[in-house]
Amino acid sequence: MNDTIQHTIVSRRTIRKFQPDDIPLHTIVDILEDAKWAPNHKLREPWEVMLYKGDGKGHLIEHIQESIARTEFDEEKAEKKKEKINQFIRNIPIHLLVTVKAATTEKERHEDFAATCAFIQNIQLLSWAKGLGVVWKTNGFIFDPIFREAMGLEPGDVIVGMLHIGKPAFIPNPKERKSIKNKLTIYDTQPKKQPSFF
Numbered sequence: 101m102n103d104t105i106q107h108t109i110v111s112r113r114t115i116r117k118f119q120p121d122d123i124p125l126h127t128i129v130d131i132l133e134d135a136k137w138a139p140n141h142k143l144r145e146p147w148e149v150m151l152y153k154g155d156g157k158g159h160l161i162e163h164i165q166e167s168i169a170r171t172e173f174d175e176e177k178a179e180k181k182k183e184k185i186n187q188f189i190r191n192i193p194i195h196l197l198v199t200v201k202a203a204t205t206e207k208e209r210h211e212d213f214a215a216t217c218a219f220i221q222n223i224q225l226l227s228w229a230k231g232l233g234v235v236w237k238t239n240g241f242i243f244d245p246i247f248r249e250a251m252g253l254e255p256g257d258v259i260v261g262m263l264h265i266g267k268p269a270f271i272p273n274p275k276e277r278k279s280i281k282n283k284l285t286i287y288d289t290q291p292k293k294q295p296s297f298f
Contacts, residue, residue: 115233202256
């Protein structure tokens with residue numbers, strides 16, 4: 101089992117090109133059921149998920165395009181972006197909008213955001229284990245308060261990301277990553293106190 105977990109973590113790739121094949125709804129629900137076992141403080145389970153598929157994707161596209169129209173002042177660029185997002189959403193079978201509810205304290209906000217990121221990574225790993233690819237995006241529209249309100253969110257709620265899920269059409273080769281030794285500081289002895297001259 102440990103070898104399987106290690107292989108899934110290391111072999112997973114971000115997928116940007118997808119096959120148009122439909123994904124059964126129960127497959128995604130099963131993934132979400134397992135992903136909910138992400139660590140979270142005081143078992144608040146702070147994540148919320150909106151799932152768009154089939155004709156339901158039109159609702160998502162409409163509000164994204166409206167956000168683009170509000171935030172892109174170059175009309176020609178705006179039209180290109182709107183058409184690009186239309187094709188992108190329609191050509192991928194499953195889209196998840198993953199959000200976290202507003203918390204009352206900075207500590208809870210920090211904890212809940214971190215827990216939801218762990219939930220998202222679980223989704224990515226579980227999807228990969230089932231032969232599905234995911235790209236986790238944080239496009240500009242998720243920060244648009246009018247878009248968030250249109251999606252039914254309350255002030256202070258946060259969209260952690262959009263996950264686009266489908267069967268990979270292309271799996272990229274792994275990109276080199278730095279050794280963790282470059283990011284690791286080890287303390288295994290008690291630091292000596294500097295002598296005080298005062």
